[in-house]
Amino acid sequence: MASLAALMALSACNSASNGGGNAAGGQAIEIKDGKFTPEVLLALGRVSDPQVSPDGTRVLFNVNYQDVKENKGNSDLWLMDIDGKTPAVNLTNSPGSESNAVWINEGAMIAFMYRDPTKEDSKPQVWVMKADGSGRKPVSEMENGIEGFSISPDGSKILLISTVQYGKTQPLDNYPDLDKAKARLIDDLMYKHWDEWVTAVPHPYIADFTGNVVKDPKDILEGTEYESPMRPWGGVESFAWTADSKQVIYTCRKKTGKEYAFSTNSDLYLYDIESGKTVKNLTEGMMGYDTNPRIFKDKVAFLSMEHDGYEADKNRIMLLDLKSDSVKAVDLTQNWDFSVDDIAWAPDGKSIYFLAPHMGTIPMFRIDIETQKVDTISPVNKEEADNKYYDFGAIVPLKDGKVLTLRHNYAEPNEIYIMEAGKEPVQLTHVNDDILSKVDSITIHKELVATTDGKQMTVWVVLPPNFDPNKKYPSIFFCEGGPQSAVSQFFSYRWNFRLMASQGYVVIAPNRRGLPGFGTEWNAQISGDYGGQNMKDYMSAANYMKQQSYIDGDKMGAVGASYGGYSVYWLAGNHNNTFACFLAHAGIFNLEAQYLETEELWFTQWDLGGPCWEKDNAVAQKTYAQANPKNYVQNWNTPIMITAGELDYRIVFTQACQAFDAAQIRGIPSRMLLFPEENHWILKPQNALMWHREYFRWLDTWLKPGSEASKAYKLAQDSIAKVKAEENKGQNTPMPKVQENLHITNPDLQK
Numbered sequence: 001m002a003s004l005a006a007l008m009a010l011s012a013c014n015s016a017s018n019g020g021g022n023a024a025g026g027q028a029i030e031i032k033d034g035k036f037t038p039e040v041l042l043a044l045g046r047v048s049d050p051q052v053s054p055d056g057t058r059v060l061f062n063v064n065y066q067d068v069k070e071n072k073g074n075s076d077l078w079l080m081d082i083d084g085k086t087p088a089v090n091l092t093n094s095p096g097s098e099s100n101a102v103w104i105n106e107g108a109m110i111a112f113m114y115r116d117p118t119k120e121d122s123k124p125q126v127w128v129m130k131a132d133g134s135g136r137k138p139v140s141e142m143e144n145g146i147e148g149f150s151i152s153p154d155g156s157k158i159l160l161i162s163t164v165q166y167g168k169t170q171p172l173d174n175y176p177d178l179d180k181a182k183a184r185l186i187d188d189l190m191y192k193h194w195d196e197w198v199t200a201v202p203h204p205y206i207a208d209f210t211g212n213v214v215k216d217p218k219d220i221l222e223g224t225e226y227e228s229p230m231r232p233w234g235g236v237e238s239f240a241w242t243a244d245s246k247q248v249i250y251t252c253r254k255k256t257g258k259e260y261a262f263s264t265n266s267d268l269y270l271y272d273i274e275s276g277k278t279v280k281n282l283t284e285g286m287m288g289y290d291t292n293p294r295i296f297k298d299k300v301a302f303l304s305m306e307h308d309g310y311e312a313d314k315n316r317i318m319l320l321d322l323k324s325d326s327v328k329a330v331d332l333t334q335n336w337d338f339s340v341d342d343i344a345w346a347p348d349g350k351s352i353y354f355l356a357p358h359m360g361t362i363p364m365f366r367i368d369i370e371t372q373k374v375d376t377i378s379p380v381n382k383e384e385a386d387n388k389y390y391d392f393g394a395i396v397p398l399k400d401g402k403v404l405t406l407r408h409n410y411a412e413p414n415e416i417y418i419m420e421a422g423k424e425p426v427q428l429t430h431v432n433d434d435i436l437s438k439v440d441s442i443t444i445h446k447e448l449v450a451t452t453d454g455k456q457m458t459v460w461v462v463l464p465p466n467f468d469p470n471k472k473y474p475s476i477f478f479c480e481g482g483p484q485s486a487v488s489q490f491f492s493y494r495w496n497f498r499l500m501a502s503q504g505y506v507v508i509a510p511n512r513r514g515l516p517g518f519g520t521e522w523n524a525q526i527s528g529d530y531g532g533q534n535m536k537d538y539m540s541a542a543n544y545m546k547q548q549s550y551i552d553g554d555k556m557g558a559v560g561a562s563y564g565g566y567s568v569y570w571l572a573g574n575h576n577n578t579f580a581c582f583l584a585h586a587g588i589f590n591l592e593a594q595y596l597e598t599e600e601l602w603f604t605q606w607d608l609g610g611p612c613w614e615k616d617n618a619v620a621q622k623t624y625a626q627a628n629p630k631n632y633v634q635n636w637n638t639p640i641m642i643t644a645g646e647l648d649y650r651i652v653f654t655q656a657c658q659a660f661d662a663a664q665i666r667g668i669p670s671r672m673l674l675f676p677e678e679n680h681w682i683l684k685p686q687n688a689l690m691w692h693r694e695y696f697r698w699l700d701t702w703l704k705p706g707s708e709a710s711k712a713y714k715l716a717q718d719s720i721a722k723v724k725a726e727e728n729k730g731q732n733t734p735m736p737k738v739q740e741n742l743h744i745t746n747p748d749l750q751k
């Protein structure tokens with residue numbers, strides 16, 4: 001087997017020093033005066049998906065770089081020794097993106113997913129290559145391409161995810177003579193989902209696999225329109241091979257249309273390859289999400305939520321014995337009050353590693369399957385020291401008791417680490433060291449803030465580079481989306497706290513009610529109480545931070561996306577002049593419209609309490625009366641910017657239009673930025689750069705009186721005023737007045 005040194009010789013033109021560095025495919029970036037800018041953010045390599053070779057000596061991983069000029073990203077496969085002492089090697093450096101890479105043939109070859117961009121109408125397929133990156137070729141020919149794959153333990157079979165037609169929604173499905181008609185014919189719900197009109201759904205196929213060819217794929221859900229894996233998040237983690245390679249567990253919510261739109265009740269099914277039949281529903285009678293099956297010999301661990309329709313329920317670790325027909329799943333986390341994100345078996349099968357939000361971070365834990373005792377594997381920051389907080393990502397348990405993982409925080413993007421219980425993780429990759437060494441550092445600090453009902457709330461505070469405690473700083477108050485998503489130590493490529501702090505702002509990120517990591521009661525409280533305690537939590541955090549000597553209380557702006565955008569709209573009508581400006585992305589402005597516009601109706605049904613027409617539904621009526629941002633527009637008095645993607649079918653961009661129109665009619669300084677090619681997120685590099693530039697331009701206008709943005713706004717307003725004055729010369733009709741209660745805290749803009 002070729003050594004890594006030999007591979008380096010073969011791939012010298014593609015390798016980069018320092019374990020990756022600014023690797024092939026990365027864009028050269030000029031850093032001025034240590035400033036971390038949006039351009040620098042987009043130049044970082046995005047490390048993911050570490051895979052350890054069968055002999056335990058090498059690590060295969062993925063690095064994605066964004067190409068701003070070409071307005072797209074590209075992912076390459078890299079290889080390094082597991083001790084991280086030698087530079088990583090770029091195996092691919094191709095014009096398209098490789099993904100889903102796994103070791104095959106006992107480590108002699110690698111299988112991966114790839115779409116050849118040099119060929120017209122090319123679709124993603126399974127490709128293979130030698131472990132040195134040579135001899136690459138496609139081995140599957142799925143008509144609709146693939147979205148992922150999983151190879152059986154014995155290497156003889158492969159599971160492929162591909163799509164099948166859903167319904168007859170297109171003109172040609174119904175009228176073959178109307179070949180130029182453009183229309184959608186819809187008879188049931190769930191006709192759109194997140195960012196697509198649903199004309200196809202994913203199905204799992206089982207095929208023979210020789211390592212060089214994929215043969216005779218069979219759709220195991222043939223004749224149905226069920227979805228497996230489940231959109232939009234499901235992938236190969238939704239499937240698991242039995243140890244003998246004779247059966248597969250697949251995840252499916254066997255519902256369509258209206259029934260699908262209102263339910264989260266997925267199940268795990270056992271499919272027998274020889275008979276070609278689904279032989280058992282392993283989770284029958286379990287009513288919530290059942291996902292992520294993981295098999296060790298005859299045992300199946302999986303994640304499960306209890307309640308149908310509640311997508312943010314506590315995720316429990318359940319354990320099943322495949323050989324037993326009578327024993328039901330055991331809840332291993334019944335005495336552990338937190339929600340699990342991901343799981344992996346220890347090599348000896350005696351315990352399960354898992355990730356879970358916990359008190360504002362996402363550590364790694366291990367649970368003993370006999371005693372149900374939970375141990376923390378990642379270091380616990382007992383001293384509460386600044387900058388010593390982290391989230392962990394992938395879980396790849398090793399035979400020596402160590403774990404390969406990803407680690408990040410507000411200051412650092414993902415890198416690969418190797419971790420051992422009770423010890424500090426050892427960094428293996430250094431993909432972004434060169435860039436990060438040239439930009440000024442930030443400080444990550446944690447505050448505990450008292451809430452109105454006597455509880456303690458974790459609030460993350462990110463201080464700008466070269467922080468001076470004797471100065472007063474403008475601040476960005478971050479409102480989380482979800483609404484039940486963790487405010488942990490994430491490294492986001494849009495809501496990036498290091499980037500915000502590097503522009504001279506203090507970033508404030510409260511873990512308000514509704515967020516995971518503080519127990520099920522804290523997490524569940526928000527449902528049916530959108531405008532209630534969680535908004536009081538936000539105000540508690542804002543008022544507390546305004547009392548800090550380094551915060552300029554007149555220059556605090558509130559920002560957020562999705563439910564965070566909803567929060568911004570609600571606060572705009574209820575903040576009592578707490579904030580100097582607002583920015584909302586993809587937010588809910590009108591709850592009544594949201595109930596009827598969104599597609600995952602289980603979400604609005606559970607969290608809003610039901611539709612507005614149920615007059616005897618006390619929870620729903622309270623929600624629409626007290627928690628609906630549109631009901632407080634008469635109180636709006638603060639500048640607001642609104643952004644959205646026009647392909648967002650989760651929170652339709654017309655919500656943004658409604659909010660902007662309301663602000664304009666009210667005479668509130670306002671701005672709207674719409675992206676015709678984007679969905680709930682802003683994904684294309686140039687669109688991301690434009691969003692960031694407009695984001696900081698807006699905040700600087702209202703929070704930094706001496707900034708170029710503030711000066712430009714004042715000049716523009718003065719110019720408009722002069723034109724108006726000229727137009728009104730000699731006329732008795734007075735100029736229309738701006739709203740008298742307009743709240744502008746920037747003194748330069750009040751002139």
